[in-house]
Amino acid sequence: MQTKPTLSFWQIWNMSFGFMGIQFGFALQGGYMSRIFQTLGASPEEIPGLWIAAPLTGLIVQPIIGFLSDRTWSLRFGRRKPYFLIGAILSSLALFFVPYSPTLWIAAGFLWMLDASINISMEPFRALVADKLPESQRSYGFILQTLIIGIGTWVASNLPWMVTKLGFTEDAAVKGIPMNVKVAFAIGAFVFLGSILYTIFTTSEYPPSDEEAFQKEKRNTNFFKDFWNSVSSMSSTMLKLGLIQFFSWFAFFTMWSMATPALTSFLYKSPAPTEELSMISKVSYETMNTAYQTAADSVGANMGIYGLTSMLFALALTFYAAKYRVNRKMVHLLSLIAGGIGFIMMSIIPSPDYLWLCFALIGFAWGSILSMPYAMLSSTVDENKMGLMMGLFNMFIVMPQIIAALGGVNLLSKVFGETPIAPMLLAGVSLVIAGLLNLILTDKQITRG
Numbered sequence: 001m002q003t004k005p006t007l008s009f010w011q012i013w014n015m016s017f018g019f020m021g022i023q024f025g026f027a028l029q030g031g032y033m034s035r036i037f038q039t040l041g042a043s044p045e046e047i048p049g050l051w052i053a054a055p056l057t058g059l060i061v062q063p064i065i066g067f068l069s070d071r072t073w074s075l076r077f078g079r080r081k082p083y084f085l086i087g088a089i090l091s092s093l094a095l096f097f098v099p100y101s102p103t104l105w106i107a108a109g110f111l112w113m114l115d116a117s118i119n120i121s122m123e124p125f126r127a128l129v130a131d132k133l134p135e136s137q138r139s140y141g142f143i144l145q146t147l148i149i150g151i152g153t154w155v156a157s158n159l160p161w162m163v164t165k166l167g168f169t170e171d172a173a174v175k176g177i178p179m180n181v182k183v184a185f186a187i188g189a190f191v192f193l194g195s196i197l198y199t200i201f202t203t204s205e206y207p208p209s210d211e212e213a214f215q216k217e218k219r220n221t222n223f224f225k226d227f228w229n230s231v232s233s234m235s236s237t238m239l240k241l242g243l244i245q246f247f248s249w250f251a252f253f254t255m256w257s258m259a260t261p262a263l264t265s266f267l268y269k270s271p272a273p274t275e276e277l278s279m280i281s282k283v284s285y286e287t288m289n290t291a292y293q294t295a296a297d298s299v300g301a302n303m304g305i306y307g308l309t310s311m312l313f314a315l316a317l318t319f320y321a322a323k324y325r326v327n328r329k330m331v332h333l334l335s336l337i338a339g340g341i342g343f344i345m346m347s348i349i350p351s352p353d354y355l356w357l358c359f360a361l362i363g364f365a366w367g368s369i370l371s372m373p374y375a376m377l378s379s380t381v382d383e384n385k386m387g388l389m390m391g392l393f394n395m396f397i398v399m400p401q402i403i404a405a406l407g408g409v410n411l412l413s414k415v416f417g418e419t420p421i422a423p424m425l426l427a428g429v430s431l432v433i434a435g436l437l438n439l440i441l442t443d444k445q446i447t448r449g
Contacts, residue, residue: 004134004206009144012226014202015132016145018084019125023152024188025091025118029054030256031157031300032181033098033111037214038272038292040104044261044420048409050104051257053112055401059225062121062394063227069124071221075261078205080124080131087121088196090189095189099182121196124389130378131206138378142371148195150363150371153307156191161183161301167429178293202287211415232391237387240440241373242396247434248336248369250400251343254409255362258423260299265420267352268295281328302355314371332372336435339365343428347421376441 007015034047042050065083073080094114101107125241129141143163163183234242265271273288313335342361377393400408409423416422 004132006137008135010143011203012133012137012144013148015128015199015203016125016141016148018088018121018196018199019148020147020152021088021192022091022118022122022125023149024156024191024195025095025305027153027156028095028159028188029111029114029118029306030252031260031303032160032184032296033107033295034257034260035300036099036101036107036177036181037123038261038447040101040107042104044258044265045410047407048110048257048407051111051253052360052402052405053108054115055253055398055405057112057116058119058398059395059402061116062123062390062398065120065123065393066127066390066392067226069127073208075207080128080205080263081200081203083124084121084196084200085116087119088193090117091121092189092193093117095185095192097175099185101177103261123390123394126232128203128205129374130390131289134201135378139326139371140318142315142375142378143317143321144325146367146371147311147318150307150309150311150314150366150367152191153366154304154311155307156184156188157304157307158301159187161297163187164297180297196305214414227392230389234392237441237443238377239395240437241377242393243440244332244336244434244437245369245373245393245396246400246438247430248365249397250404250408251340251430251434252369253404254368254423254427254430255303255343257405259303260296260410262420262423263299263346263352263355264292264295265429266297267349267355267421270295271420272402299355302352302359305356306363306366309360309436310367311363313364313367316370317367326378326396328436333435333438335364335368336371336431336438338436339363340428340431344425344430346424346428347419365435 037047037050038044063182069080069083072082074082091114094110094117098107098114099112125145128136129145133141141260144212160178160180164180261272267315268291270288270291273285273294317326339362342358342365345358345361346355349358361400372394374390377389413422413426
């Protein structure tokens with residue numbers, strides 16, 4: 001095993017900066033795809049199903065890319081960096097063209113392409129932190145990565161609002177995507193590719209400690225055998241973390257897919273106009289559509305608050321983790337419960353003016369989800385299989401999203417009534433459960449670091 005040197009703040013910043021672009025992609029996807037679907041005529045009940053391609057793609061792509069990147073080495077291109085670049089090029093193309101989708105099925109297809117491409121870049125980034133950093137800096141590295149993610153989430157979520165202030169209209173024809181959304185996605189495409197290139201040019205990777213043994217292992221292994229062996233040998237800690245991830249990501253998928261229809265209808269009283277209404281009265285449709293697009297912009301901007309909070313949260317943890325050991329378990333427990341409370345508060349706040357507070361609390365959960373589970377997992381994983389194991393671990397992220405998309409959100413939301421805000425209550429309860437499940441983590445070696 002290689003002895004890894006301690007890296008400086010800027011070295012870790014450079015190797016993590018590409019996550020800025022990845023998060024631009026995720027934030028625009030999470031904040032605005034449901035809006036695009038609704039603008040193209042989807043009903044709120046149809047939206048989770050339209051998202052199904054995204055987690056299904058992750059289920060397939062993540063372990064495969066992790067396996068391949070574990071077995072890639074080039075003196076010129078490195079191990080993880082080729083996958084950063086391929087994913088960035090494809091993601092940037094998808095981001096640019098998705099708001100020009102003329103029909104629902106084309107928009108769903110672009111979502112599939114976008115999510116697949118983001119996963120090609122994202123999985124090797126998680127593994128790179130473990131590749132480059134000694135155990136003593138793992139928490140610090142993942143927290144700094146979360147700081148960059150928070151910056152990206154906040155800026156990207158506010159892009160349509162920002163470009164509106166620059167003079168790009170939020171008005172649109174019937175079933176047309178507003179120009180401010182198109183410009184925002186184009187900016188996102190540029191930032192995605194640019195930030196990935198920055199990391200590629202500023203970060204070097206360590207070669208295999210034994211080149212001959214690396215090449216021999218590469219020749220004698222195959223994906224299916226390695227995948228099955230890894231699944232069958234999963235540690236109890238990984239399974240416990242996976243259960244926590246399941247409820248955490250069910251909550252966030254519910255938010256990404258349903259926050260816009262739920263909040264525009266419940267809080268703003270401006271639901272998306274229907275096809276039937278447009279046939280009855282073009283004036284009425286245009287009035288409702290303008291109100292809906294304005295409300296959707298506001299929801300997107302408020303969603304950016306969770307990125308801002310996660311950024312500040314990660315910044316505080318960065319300073320702390322630079323000097324002290326972090327109680328990963330308690331940080332994760334309290335953060336997830338805070339996020340759950342944020343979702344539940346959406347049903348009782350008196351007006352949209354208080355929505356920022358709800359998303360601020362959700363930001364604590366988001367900041368922790370992106371750092372603490374991976375920091376804990378990296379302490380239990382064979383470093384030679386870091387990419388595969390990170391991809392395998394992320395199956396606990398995509399499985400709840402698949403269940404949610406196949407009807408889980410629509411079915412379980414009914415437990416909380418028939419109002420539009422019911423999915424947000426479901427997300428809140430799911431996040432509180434995830435927080436309490438941290439109590440089953442008992443190995444102090446991995447819960448503190």
